[in-house]
Amino acid sequence: MFNKLALKIGLLFFVFIILIESVLFLILYVNYVEERVEEVMSNLLARGNTHSEVLEDSFESSTLNHVAMMESASDFIVIITDAEGNELTHSDTIEPEMRDVLQHTDFGQVPQKGEIVEDRWDEKRFIATDSPITVAGEHRGHVFMFAETNHIKGIVEHLRNQFLFVGLIAFGLTIAAIFILSRLITLPLIRMKEATEQLSEGNNEVSLHLDRNDELGELANAINTLSTDLNRLKQARNEFLASISHELRTPLTYIKGYADIAGRPDTSDDERREYIDIIREETTHLTELIRQLFELAQLDHNQFSIRKEQVSINRLFRSVAGLVRPAFDEKHIFLVVQCPPDMTAFIDPERFQQVLLNVLDNARKYSPEGTVVTLLAVQEEDTVVISVSDEGEGIPEAALPFVFERLYRVDKSRSRQHGGSGLGLAIAKEIVESHSGQISIQSKQSKGTTVRIELTRGDSFAESAVGGR
Ligand SMILES: Nc1ncnc2c1ncn2[C@@H]1O[C@H](COP(=O)(O)OP(=O)(O)OP(=O)(O)O)[C@@H](O)[C@H]1O
Ligand SMILES: [Mg+2]
The missing domain is CATH 3.30.565.10 (Histidine kinase-like ATPase, C-terminal domain)
Structure with missing residues (x-):
């Protein structure tokens, strides 16, 4: 059912769709994911900065607790340290990965406005920001904010699934396209191939009924015409051969008849001479006929140059x-x-x-x-x-x-x-x-x-x- 040409065209179609899809996906993926990650991170940083601003106004344990309590109800986690990195308070249980972030923070180097300290969302469980608390020009502590990367990973996975889904649709479309192509294009082609094979086998009575007015229809019509032409030619050739054999046989019959009579012992010399003249005339005619036939054959095959x-x-x-x-x-x-x-x-x-x-x-x-x-x-x-x-x-x-x-x-x-x-x-x-x-x-x-x-x-x-x- 799926013939080679349809398969080739279909595969080409498939490759094109996958190529277009991949390019689109790549652009979408890179831009969208980056944007989402950026958004989550800047939100996190903004939240940390807000906390640090509140704490700069009142760096007291009640405010610290208040901030920790607020975050314990949210999706984020906050850890507040003093200037040396000693924990003052935190909202949720501290995971080892969070500790890692704290340990790797250089507390001697104070970030100016707050910064992102962990952005490897695809490797780590958390992303993190660090906002400094500065009270009256004196560095007093840090607000570390953490957000789980599950959310971002979820988005990416969703995107990946969609890509697969579109790929599957493309695959389905390709199969449908191959099927339609083989119906529309290659089946008629195969029928025409069979018709021409029949023609070359000597069956001149082929008729292709392709009811279409595109190139395939024209091709089918051309094959039909070829078949009728071949038929006509074959008939003409048979008639021609019959005529030639007739043309050759008639003078030969005369020649044989006159030669027989001339050969008889009771034929007079005068008669014999007359018959021999007739024989000569007929042979001249035959020679001329054969010469002309040969010339025509040459003309037919374009064997002579003009x-x-x-x-x-x-x-x-x-x-x-x-x-x-x-x-x-x-x-x-x-x-x-x-x-x-x-x-x-x-x-x-x-x-x-x-x-x-x-x-x-x-x-x-x-x-x-x-x-x-x-x-x-x-x-x-x-x-x-x-x-x-x-x-x-x-x-x-x-x-x-x-x-x-x-x-x-x-x-x-x-x-x-x-x-x-x-x-x-x-x-x-x-x-x-x-x-x-x-x-x-x-x-x-x-x-x-x-x-x-x-x-x-x-x-x-x-x-x-x-x-x-
Ligand atoms: N000028 C003409 N007047 C009358 N009949 C003609 C004339 N020219 C051709 N014909 C007819 O057409 C036929 C075909 O002519 P064509 O020249 O092909 O063959 P042909 O003269 O019979 O033989 P060939 O030319 O091979 O010696 C002739 O047999 C003749 O009946
Ligand atoms: Mg003539």
Whole structure:
């Protein structure tokens, strides 16, 4: 029930309370006890002085007896001596400790106004004062007053008991605090720990219902989100693996089939050559697929480094256009390239070339002959916007949200004929996002498609300003 964290916090709490209590007690103890002792002593001295004053007025045996009688009814004890220390009278029975005081008094040395002669209240049974009796300038005797120290000791003991009592209360409070803390803080933490353990064991269906809006509630929500994300990822991974194995199996089946036919003795040389061509084509396609998959895996694990530099968009466009133009010409598609001459961005040119190649490749593949594809760059307030528009077949609205997913193709049979594997846009998206940019696609069926790439100023201009100067 009492778990470690609660115990630690509770003990800390306890130590603090005891520390505060001790300091308070010490201050109280020292001041209060001193004050009380002082008070008792000065009272005693004042009483002795009063007696000595009375005796100075009339130093006679009747007055002496009167004083002794008065004190015998009080809590104090008086002993009156002559100037040499011989007892003249006393109120109560004289205890040996009182005698000690008398014996240790130096009767040759007369105190001026009366003084405290024994103040060790914690060691002795009595405290004592000595008031001189001086009649007409002549020293005649002493009034010794004694008070029992029991009273003071009682006060101190009372204080000590109170201290213990408060300590006990602190202890009780600590146990209560530990209990409450373990309910409020550590139990939820333990539940979350168990949930994360379940997550790591592969059980993705954990749900924590912590109905609170503090940090612990946020943590629980984060764990819930993590669990759903993990679930989604696991599902996506399974689907992806299924798609990959499908993608690999299909060309392999073709290759095996054609290889079988080519291997038959009754196949003519012409046919054999044709089949071998098909096999070569399929292997090329397979190699490309595997290369792309590998690239995606690297992108996923951030295993490739992006080497950003100040790149002239104009020059990048020209080199990309040079690469794709033969394929565009072959299909009689007109490629228009527009870009302000001095436009630059802070990007990795090789990776970005790959993005543009992938997007342009789509525009070409999914557009009929005689159409126009436009590669355009414009500078909007704090962004560079690169767009590729075509007048091709377009993408059905229902398919638009998925085109950036791996291995997704709108029309599997048709894009197989184009040799696509559904990885081009996924790779483009990874690269753009690793530049902190955004890629989006807009399309109208049988009207055309536009892919828009946005690079924010934060990542291109600001850095390019630093990098450029
Ligand atoms: N410009 C476009 N016009 C019409 N459809 C498009 C266009 N661009 C992409 N698509 C659709 O989106 C799908 C996904 O595109 P993506 O580039 O990721 O894969 P792919 O072109 O099929 O294969 P890969 O690029 O890996 O060779 C394509 O199969 C195609 O159906
Ligand atoms: Mg493509």
